[in-house]
Amino acid sequence: MKVVKFGGSSLASAQQFQKVGKIITDDSDRRIVIVSAPGKRYDDDIKMTDLLISLAKSVTEETYNPRSLQLVMDRYEEIISELNLDKSLVETIRDGLIDLIEEYQQDEDRLMDALKASGENNNAKVMAAYLSSLGMEASYVSPKEAGMVVTNEPGNARILPEAYEKIASLRDREGILVIPGFFGYSKQGHIVTFPRGGSDITGSIIAAGVEADEYENFTDVDSIYSVNPNLVNNPREIKELTYREMRELAYSGFSVFHDEALQPVVSKGVPVCVKNTNHPEAPGTRIVGSRTVNGYPVVGIASDKGFCSINITKYLMNREVGFGRHLLEILEDEHISYEHTPSGIDNMSVIVRENQLENGNEEKILQRIRNELLVDDVQVEKDLAMVMVVGEGMAKTVGIASKATTALMEAGINIKMINQGSSEVSMMFGVDADQVDQAVTSLYHAFF
Numbered sequence: 001m002k003v004v005k006f007g008g009s010s011l012a013s014a015q016q017f018q019k020v021g022k023i024i025t026d027d028s029d030r031r032i033v034i035v036s037a038p039g040k041r042y043d044d045d046i047k048m049t050d051l052l053i054s055l056a057k058s059v060t061e062e063t064y065n066p067r068s069l070q071l072v073m074d075r076y077e078e079i080i081s082e083l084n085l086d087k088s089l090v091e092t093i094r095d096g097l098i099d100l101i102e103e104y105q106q107d108e109d110r111l112m113d114a115l116k117a118s119g120e121n122n123n124a125k126v127m128a129a130y131l132s133s134l135g136m137e138a139s140y141v142s143p144k145e146a147g148m149v150v151t152n153e154p155g156n157a158r159i160l161p162e163a164y165e166k167i168a169s170l171r172d173r174e175g176i177l178v179i180p181g182f183f184g185y186s187k188q189g190h191i192v193t194f195p196r197g198g199s200d201i202t203g204s205i206i207a208a209g210v211e212a213d214e215y216e217n218f219t220d221v222d223s224i225y226s227v228n229p230n231l232v233n234n235p236r237e238i239k240e241l242t243y244r245e246m247r248e249l250a251y252s253g254f255s256v257f258h259d260e261a262l263q264p265v266v267s268k269g270v271p272v273c274v275k276n277t278n279h280p281e282a283p284g285t286r287i288v289g290s291r292t293v294n295g296y297p298v299v300g301i302a303s304d305k306g307f308c309s310i311n312i313t314k315y316l317m318n319r320e321v322g323f324g325r326h327l328l329e330i331l332e333d334e335h336i337s338y339e340h341t342p343s344g345i346d347n348m349s350v351i352v353r354e355n356q357l358e359n360g361n362e363e364k365i366l367q368r369i370r371n372e373l374l375v376d377d378v379q380v381e382k383d384l385a386m387v388m389v390v391g392e393g394m395a396k397t398v399g400i401a402s403k404a405t406t407a408l409m410e411a412g413i414n415i416k417m418i419n420q421g422s423s424e425v426s427m428m429f430g431v432d433a434d435q436v437d438q439a440v441t442s443l444y445h446a447f448f
Ligand SMILES: Nc1ncnc2c1ncn2[C@@H]1O[C@H](COP(=O)(O)OP(=O)(O)O)[C@@H](O)[C@H]1O
Pocket: 006, 007, 008, 009, 010, 036, 039, 197, 218, 219, 220, 221, 223, 224, 225, 226, 227, 228, 229, 230, 253, 254, 255, 256, 257
């Protein structure tokens, strides 16, 4: 049995639905289908999820007018009418959205989650109707019925371990099951969404729960490439990746697969295959537990912006028992998660996502560091980007760091920090955000 996830780009129009219908018909193992909300039809189109976010904001900010709802409805109306599906589905979707707005209008966070989730929820209903119209035995299964029990934090759901028992029973159901991605239900009965891009996470959880033979993730590229294809023309296609390589690359900017979607499949050893809805004959990229390293020690180079570094200096820091713990405790108190902590004898840096220091908490944190840790200096360095060089073959290859730093030097890029984890599957370089694309391109050409 295969669990198959279709991303927003695969479901952006009636024409895309038809490609999906064919893909499902072509392989009888494709029994559980996870859908995203309709994505972009062209470059400056707006994703359904973003239309729904605007709709939710308009209700909370009391600027709501029926036009914002109609923008959402236009997308479904177009798909439903071009697929010749029963028009009553349009009214069911509209009534459902109006009910959600009425039910949650006093609760900003829950309204946002309920409307965001409706993008995938309604699309799953349309997909089930479409597959049935093709003569398949297909049914819509809500995440509640599927057993997707999650934590209760709006926009940041995590699956609860007990969910897996109920999910496993989906194996015994007849026909094709169409499940909306991107959200689950908390024990308190609320709709809770995963972070953006989270339909990949739903697919992975369901694939692990039913112990699928494969989790196929359909998107709009033939494979995962060694570098973001928007930065380099014709980049190298990756045939096979390990879970940990993918986790590092996804975390660092390969948006094609969500980094939080690795853990569930890893736990059950379900292989993932990333494939193209527009070209399903292409073999795609397989993500598996282990692979033979052939030729290239590095498999991919990824980058992400939006970081800053809290740089702390204190003479004899190395002798001070508990310094690091106390520093991280301050961040914990202020609800800040950190990404990396490169350190020296008398200095330590903590890299955090810049958006966490918004809303005036930056000065408060710096004051606490000064007062409680009596540091010599503390500064925040902003507009940083992280570049990650990843590959299972790196650990056994001499000279990776030298090759990377030479490439960056030749491109005139100032390296702000270097970090290599103990697994040696990745090496990270901190650079100025405005030099990051150049850094990635020069590293790509050095390694491939
Ligand atoms: N290394 C990479 N390989 C392939 N695609 C990548 C990579 N890095 C970023 N991408 C981008 O990811 C996109 C697919 O992800 P996404 O837009 O989330 O698709 P979907 O709509 O299927 O969920 C590609 O179109 C491409 O622009």
